[in-house]
Amino acid sequence: FFRRSVRKNHLYTCRFSRNCVVDKDKRNQCRYCRLRKCFKAGMKKEAVQNERDRINCRRPSYEEPTQANGLSVVSLLNAELLSRKVIDETNNVTDAEINNRKLAKINDVCDSIKQQLLILVEWAKYIPAFTDLHLDDQVALLRAHAGEHLLLGCARRSLHLKDVLLLGNNCIIAKHNIDGRMDIDISMIGMRVMDEIVKPLREIDMYMR
Template sequence: MSASSPNNGLCAICSDKATGKHYGASSCDGCKGFFRRSVRKNHVYQCRFVRSCHVDKDKRNQCRYCRLKKCFRAGMKKEAVQNERDRISVRRTPYDDQQRNSALSVATLYNADAATKSMLTQITTSDITRKALANVGDICESMKQQVMKMIDWAKLIPPFNEMDTDDKVSLLRSHACEHLLLSLARRSCMYNETLLLSNDTVITRTSLDNEQNKITCRIMDELIQPMRDIQMDESEFACLLAIILFDPSSRNLTISHRIRSLRWQVQVNLEDYINDRQYDSRGRFGEMLLLLQNLQTIAFQVIEQINAYRLYAGLKLDTLLLEMILQGSHFFIICVFSS
């Protein structure tokens, strides 16, 4: 049997179900994508063993060196990938004009996040138990700090920075609360049953009022736990923040088509990043996107809670928070941008 024979219907590399002949060999979409990324990015892999690892459907992500070798053995050709790229650039998909890859690469997003990440000194788990419990004032203060950081962060993303102020404001306001919550969850990932705010105060499952405790528990159970389960890394986290930011349905947006293609680009880069992981990554991308749904409903609950506090407990909210989180006027945010 020739390795690239398409008639057995199996991938010549990993024996998964083949979806056709790709780059010269009958293969599955996983191996097709792996080969394409490897060639396009000129990856050089190492084998940790003796260059004869077994490549099958379950183990195909374990050794990239041996998988790529098997792709070549099965008949895949580098040139076919390069030709495909030339053809696409002539045909132009709706997204092609946005294919300035590096502007939204995983590395760019990672750097933007790392540069503005809370510069809290590394705290050991024993220290966290001695931190002050946050009251409502601390929560508002910490949210304000995070909003300022979020603005600084977004400015480090080149395509965002090139937009008109109105579009920037529209994007940031649409999901500011989600951005804050996801950052809080990430910051708290290493602590047990404790949320660490950016102003160095903490929240436990029962340290606040009833309704707020429900929110705390949701953050722990529906955000932090799944993030821990998949061991989300910093690059993946940075991409998720960008996917949240580039929402084409944000209110008052004048460039929604462009935002859609920016988001698409981040998604594709994240997908590639995940697929290039050393170990099996199937399902991982989906898990991450599912987090966004929890995030959205929790954010909604937080906003309701803040509104209730303003109405019934006379909570005075900082202008910036009012405009960013509760969608008041946006005079103040414009001032922040032009300063």
């Protein structure tokens, strides 16, 4: 706060009597009194370096660890490959073969979710930074991001297919429920995933190489 205020020459005003409480909980209520408290504490304008954040700043390469624990893009990709050995997912289904796949019922969707969650847990186990966390924190992280993982996993499997979602258990959700064989709720959710996730990913050529 002090560095930004000095660097940009901000001039604040106090809406009260210039005697506002500035503590951990109320420090953002009055910037005038907060800055004045900084000066009273002995902070100097001259000590603020220009563009200090840019000094020795460079973007790490993919091979470099981004943190002291060695977490990098390479380690994440390795975790991805190792986790998929647990369950053999079929990703090379063609449009010609897709018609032979079973239309997903609610039980099939649940089975696919269980399978995808298993892959998520296995993937996380191969990340050192994750395994170093307390068990409660691990569970909290997995729960917080499981939904996104499920949707993106389904979208990734379906990028090369037209108007169809391929689930992890090789069942499918068709975009057009012409003969009414699919559950209407499953069909509507599948349509949203195709339109809002699969289509944009396909447009930016986000295919698995």
